[in-house]
Amino acid sequence: MTLDVNTKAVVKNAYRITKHRGKTALRIRIPGGYLKAKHFDLLKEIAEVYGDGIVHLTTRQGFEISGIDYSSIPKVNSLINPLLQDLEIDIGVIIKDTSNGYPSAGTRNIAACIGNRVCPFANYNTTALAQRIEKEIYPNDYHVKVALTGCPNDCIKSRMNDFGIVGMVEPQYDYQRCIGCEACVKNCKSNVTGALSLHKGKVKRDARRCIGCGECILKCPTAAWTRNPVKFYDILIMGRTGKKNPRIAEEFIQWADEDVVIKVIKNTYRFIDEHIDKTLPKEHIGYIVDRTGYQVFRDKALEDIKLNPEARIAKNIQWGGFRYSSDVFMSDKLQ
Amino acid sequence: MGWKFTNTAFNDLFAGLTEDYIILAPKRFVNRGRFSDTDLIRYDEVKKSDDIIWKEKSTFSPKEAVFPVTQTLFYFTEEAFREPQPEEKQYLVFLRPCDINGIRRPDTINLKNGPEPDSYYANLRKRVRFVMIECTESFDNCFCVSMKSNITSDYDMAVRLTDDKVLLEIKNDDFLRYIRSDIPKIEFRPEFVLENKIKVNVPEVDEMPAGVYEHEMWNEYKSRCIACGRCNTTCVTCTCHTTNDIFYDDNSLAGERRRTWASCHVDGFTDMAGGISFRKDNGSRMRFKVLHKIYDYRKRFGEHMCVGCGRCDDNCPEYISYSGCINTLNKVIRETVS
Numbered sequence: 001m002t003l004d005v006n007t008k009a010v011v012k013n014a015y016r017i018t019k020h021r022g023k024t025a026l027r028i029r030i031p032g033g034y035l036k037a038k039h040f041d042l043l044k045e046i047a048e049v050y051g052d053g054i055v056h057l058t059t060r061q062g063f064e065i066s067g068i069d070y071s072s073i074p075k076v077n078s079l080i081n082p083l084l085q086d087l088e089i090d091i092g093v094i095i096k097d098t099s100n101g102y103p104s105a106g107t108r109n110i111a112a113c114i115g116n117r118v119c120p121f122a123n124y125n126t127t128a129l130a131q132r133i134e135k136e137i138y139p140n141d142y143h144v145k146v147a148l149t150g151c152p153n154d155c156i157k158s159r160m161n162d163f164g165i166v167g168m169v170e171p172q173y174d175y176q177r178c179i180g181c182e183a184c185v186k187n188c189k190s191n192v193t194g195a196l197s198l199h200k201g202k203v204k205r206d207a208r209r210c211i212g213c214g215e216c217i218l219k220c221p222t223a224a225w226t227r228n229p230v231k232f233y234d235i236l237i238m239g240r241t242g243k244k245n246p247r248i249a250e251e252f253i254q255w256a257d258e259d260v261v262i263k264v265i266k267n268t269y270r271f272i273d274e275h276i277d278k279t280l281p282k283e284h285i286g287y288i289v290d291r292t293g294y295q296v297f298r299d300k301a302l303e304d305i306k307l308n309p310e311a312r313i314a315k316n317i318q319w320g321g322f323r324y325s326s327d328v329f330m331s332d333k334l335q
Numbered sequence: 336m337g338w339k340f341t342n343t344a345f346n347d348l349f350a351g352l353t354e355d356y357i358i359l360a361p362k363r364f365v366n367r368g369r370f371s372d373t374d375l376i377r378y379d380e381v382k383k384s385d386d387i388i389w390k391e392k393s394t395f396s397p398k399e400a401v402f403p404v405t406q407t408l409f410y411f412t413e414e415a416f417r418e419p420q421p422e423e424k425q426y427l428v429f430l431r432p433c434d435i436n437g438i439r440r441p442d443t444i445n446l447k448n449g450p451e452p453d454s455y456y457a458n459l460r461k462r463v464r465f466v467m468i469e470c471t472e473s474f475d476n477c478f479c480v481s482m483k484s485n486i487t488s489d490y491d492m493a494v495r496l497t498d499d500k501v502l503l504e505i506k507n508d509d510f511l512r513y514i515r516s517d518i519p520k521i522e523f524r525p526e527f528v529l530e531n532k533i534k535v536n537v538p539e540v541d542e543m544p545a546g547v548y549e550h551e552m553w554n555e556y557k558s559r560c561i562a563c564g565r566c567n568t569t570c571v572t573c574t575c576h577t578t579n580d581i582f583y584d585d586n587s588l589a590g591e592r593r594r595t596w597a598s599c600h601v602d603g604f605t606d607m608a609g610g611i612s613f614r615k616d617n618g619s620r621m622r623f624k625v626l627h628k629i630y631d632y633r634k635r636f637g638e639h640m641c642v643g644c645g646r647c648d649d650n651c652p653e654y655i656s657y658s659g660c661i662n663t664l665n666k667v668i669r670e671t672v673s
Contacts, residue, residue, distance in 0.1 A: 125372065179601075223377060226375060231371075
């Protein structure tokens with residue numbers, strides 16, 4: 001029988017329309033990139049029995065299993081049930097019908113660096129926050145990319161995402177415990193923003209320059225610098241790749257607490273509801289904000305939110321980025 | 336003489352003690368550790384026994400009680416100077432045998448090294464009393480037995496903690512008045528750890544063979560050591576400090592003389608007038624420290640400086656093992672001598 005495939009339904013089900021007619025590929029969603037090793041058995045089985053034996057590691061920390069027949073989709077969907085259970089339902093995501101695979105694929109997998117479970121630089125547990133955000137925003141058809149990174153090193157490249165959540169720590173200084181060794185000062189100067197300076201054998205911190213990376217705490221040999229136990233986040237918005245205007249995300253709210261992060265992301269979905277161009281098959285959040293302007297986005301994103309007192313909001317954002325339309329710097333020669 | 340307390344009764348004892356003493360003990364600072372979601376354990380004031388961390392080694396040593404990281408010696412104006420007024424209360428420090436033996440080193444350096452005792456140290460030190468925490472099991476990296484610092488009798492009280500009771504020995508009768516009459520008396524003598532997992536062979540030589548100073552064993556530390564100074568700041572026996580006169584920003588005619596810990600591993604330790612400095616590479620800093628801890632000091636004062644608390648090894652971010660270095664040194668010396 002000739003294949004009769006509803007591509008819209010297939011794509012929403014997290015399967016790709018591939019270049020090979022008759023073959024699809026399944027994207028496994030792994031919030032925060034946190035996967036128990038036991039699931040490899042299942043991935044291997046699906047790839048070898050129903051796919052072409054290959055598992056591709058996606059840029060968003062998922063797995064893409066290719067070479068699957070469209071006719072195998074129901075069978076594969078039933079097989080991935082343990083993944084849905086463990087990676088989605090058990091962390092609080094509501095999926096009504098667990099036998100039919102992924103309920104949506106628009107909101108992409110939440111990627112995260114390994115975070116403070118392992119990394120000494122990370123300022124928070126990126127896995128836990130990824131799972132909390134996943135619970136709040138998935139399943140959803142809107143095309144939104146969220147990435148979480150433990151510190152401003154930004155190993156996950158969260159600045160290429162619609163939302164980059166960067167861990168910040170407020171270093172708190174105990175004047176009496178400081179020996180003026182300058183380990184923090186030298187490091188901040190050479191590796192970070194130079195927010196620290198030595199003054200009469202002790203250290204001064206320029207709060208406006210401090211980006212909350214926490215390296216001073218790591219370097220301090222006397223625990224004169226310690227962590228404020230309250231965790232803070234830098235919310236970066238509207239970075240993207242793409243064919244029109246790739247750009248890095250810019251700071252929206254510095255020193256936000258975790259509840260603010262969650263509420264801003266949830267409000268963003270309401271903003272999309274109000275402003276998305278419904279005549280298009282899909283529209284990325286960043287381009288919607290380009291149309292409405294930052295201020296309209298900001299007001300909606302902050303609606304009904306009580307900001308923590310430490311939070312600082314961007315008055316304006318001027319995204320730069322690259323514009324393919326501009327060829328003034330290119331030579332005249334065309335192929 | 337000993338007493339047996341319930342945990343509640345022992346907390347009550349603290350209520351009485353805190354009237355006259357500032358009690359210093361290992362305390363947990365939740366989520367204030369170096370890494371995110373880790374705790375810091377260091378000495379600080381506690382108000383009740385439940386605040387004391389009994390079962391983990393503190394990152395920093397109790398020497399902070401007698402030798403603060405930063406100490407203002409006196410304040411000065413144009414025509415006068417004045418020492419800060421001491422606390423009215425005395426200090427009661429809860430610490431393990433190695434640390435009690437450890438504080439004897441700052442005592443020696445500050446009180447017996449030279450014709451005059453250091454009065455600033457002496458004034459603080461004479462107001463410090465010890466409560467020994469019984470320690471019968473080693474933590475990781477402990478080698479107190481090798482350094483003969485596992486046993487002490489230099490304490491006013493000693494305490495043993497079990498799951499449901501606290502045993503207290505009182506050697507100084509001044510403390511008897513804090514014991515409620517309903518607390519049962521028992522026989523209690525604290526025990527001491529007699530064996531560690533880590534054993535260190537300390538070279539016992541009267542004169543260090545000259546070849547040791549230039550030996551290649553120090554070379555690996557040139558690149559491995561990052562000169563952060565944690566081995567010094569966590570050490571119970573390091574006493575090096577630097578003294579500065581600070582002139583206040585708002586009035587440069589007033590200020591204070593202050594001393595602050597220094598570290599022989601950190602840049603600037605040997606800086607002298609004329610831009611001279613010594614031990615520029617970190618390998619020679621390691622050599623200097625190690626030989627001071629287990630050779631120079633003993634030559635002068637008759638016992639090793641190091642007490643084997645192992646905090647340097649606990650805290651080195653580069654996993655440099657000081658105890659391992661001593662064992663290597665011991666081998667090198669044997670080879671050099673033979």
